[in-house]
Amino acid sequence: MKKYDYMIEYMNWPTVRSKIDAGANAVIICTASIEQHGYHLSESTDPILGEAMALRVAEKLGNTLVAPIIRPGLSAHHMPMAGSITLRPEIYRGVVEDYVTSLKRHGFKYFILFSSHGGNFSEDEKIYANLKTLHPDLTFIRPLSFEGLVGLMADFEKTYQLPSGSCGHAGAFETSVMLAEAPEQVEMSKAAAGYVGQLDAKAAEKMFASGIVGLTEVGVLGNPLPAKAAYGTTFLEKVTDDMVEKIREVLKTQ
Template identity: 35%
Template sequence: MPSRRSILLEEMVWPEVESALENGTRTAIVSVGSIEQHGPHLPLNMDTLDGDELSQRIAEKLGDALAAPTIRPGCSGHHMEFPGTITIPPETLMDVIRAYCRSLDDHGFEHIVLVPTHGGNFGPVKTVAPDVAREIEATVIPLADLDEHMQLLNDGLSEAGIKYNQDVIHAGAAETAVVLAVNKDLVRLENIESGPEGKISTARLLSEGFKTITQNGVLGDPAEATAEAGETIIQNVVDTYVDHIKNERRSV
């Protein structure tokens, strides 16, 4: 198993990257995160923290991949009523993704995997990936099925013994569990508050903003979270995504 340091592109020196490419490391994992509110108890970089962890673990499990720096910020306009949120237009995010992919392609990476970790980024990733794939030699692999991603998070809770399920996940049990697993010191446990439960209109959240649904920025009950559930969630996503990547690489 490669060390975490050895697969983080941003911590490498250029001869190490050159050597990795020459020795068969041809896949780059690019998470697409955000800087946005996650209630009064989770940090603004929750989606980026998640992206960092996923890209590193995916690269480790593949064994022949590097984890590129997570792209941030993302498309978070629907969170702008909460201070600290930073958002960019979808067109800007897609331009950044194009630039990332072109750069990695120029250096000889043959497979570029896009891993959105914020709901507002799934659409732009899915839209831009086919265009980028036509522009460069590398294969672009977008893991941008939001329904699948939400299901993997809910499945992780269930497998950890937490009987809790949300159609729309934000700052509740699943995401709180992930941060507890990755860096528990970032969770303000004393500030945990629940938010609306049940059916949530995604269209309303996106068009009218989160504050029309939840005053504290939370959906569901984060008090249900445990670090053990967070670890199960992360491993579920990693295992599923690694299988997707291997299947895509074999089909090229």
């Protein structure tokens, strides 16, 4: 399986050492979350999405390993719903920084950082800037911005002729990926549409003030009902192709 070829946590240390010595000097660090995803998806949705993306990027790049997916993340607005866990920003930042410090000691020089959870992106920007100051001898690459992810989801809606707003939190996009990657953790019989309006400034303010329950009782932004496993597989290929292109553009300058 791919995960045993690329994921550090599934290797013994001599294997990791031999891969680094053979040229695998790039490592992917993905941050995720443990949080509610409506009635129909498990709380591990974001780590599963992040692992699927990281493995595809590593395989396409070559000479790249994947660090253990970081979770929990920053999920304060999901806390009204049982099972969600959130870290303090300073703890979250410290974990990411310690990942880098640890992996640097073993010889990794290129650090590819991305998040599979929208709530992490704002803090990730600060962490990224600080890491470049802390480790000027390393190369840090962020191939996926929040705006870029939102744009890809909008393209997803257009491609499959879904209503605008279908692909928010636990909507058609994430549900499709979960059907493709972990169907045993999807209960489509319980899937229900949540908030399907525009997530404008007013709606976002309400969500962050009251938690996601301020917008939706089911914990969903969008509509999961049109989801299909084939959609999820196609999206994963598209988003990781886009990420790899951005990573290679940076690597060309090194």
